[in-house]
Amino acid sequence: MEIDVTISLKKGVADPEGANTKKALNLLGFDDVVDVKSMKTFRIEMDIEDEKKARAEVEEMCKKLLANPVIQNYTIEIR
Amino acid sequence: MEIDVTISLKKGVADPEGANTKKALNLLGFDDVVDVKSMKTFRIEMDIEDEKKARAEVEEMCKKLLANPVIQNYTIEIR
Known part of the structure; x- marks a missing residue:
């Protein structure tokens, strides 16, 4: 059996990786991107x-x- | 609209984080764990x-x- 565990940051915890990814995507011309959250998954x-x-x-x-x-x-x- | 992008390693690429997580889980007594793959998710x-x-x-x-x-x-x- 395969199970995915996704670990995300709680609300209010800074997510610089997500914030910088959002910034980079916007700079690349993806203007529709409003927010990016980085998470970790273990399969x-x-x-x-x-x-x-x-x-x-x-x-x-x-x-x-x-x-x-x-x-x-x-x-x-x-x- | 929310979209999840999950980035995983290709077959044959070493995944030390996954391997060590598996080892740690086994050591903690979770003997049913056969394999762990670490992945990254962007929401x-x-x-x-x-x-x-x-x-x-x-x-x-x-x-x-x-x-x-x-x-x-x-x-x-x-x-």
Whole structure:
């Protein structure tokens, strides 16, 4: 089973990478770009069948290792 | 319109971040984890209505700035 964990910054946390990407895109002529947020994704392949159990385990992984709850949010998506 | 661009490494390109994350998860007791791939996501907010046009523009952004075609693949997803 493949699971995508996407780690994003919480509201109010500075995202210079996103801000600079937006600036660069605007400078390249992409004037429609209003905002860019940079995020990190981990695609986790698990040897597990039960979707509910997999989700619970990945939740645990986020809390223990993948995300910093002070500044980051995470979303879990079974593919 | 919000569009997610996910940049992943091409097959055969070393992914030490993913490999080390996998190792760390296994060491933490998550034995079901078989593989971890690290990827980058840009969430782009565009002031544009036409989905087809948005997708074409984002494709152009990937080619010009966001992805390195030598080692990276990208997927575009309208949210």
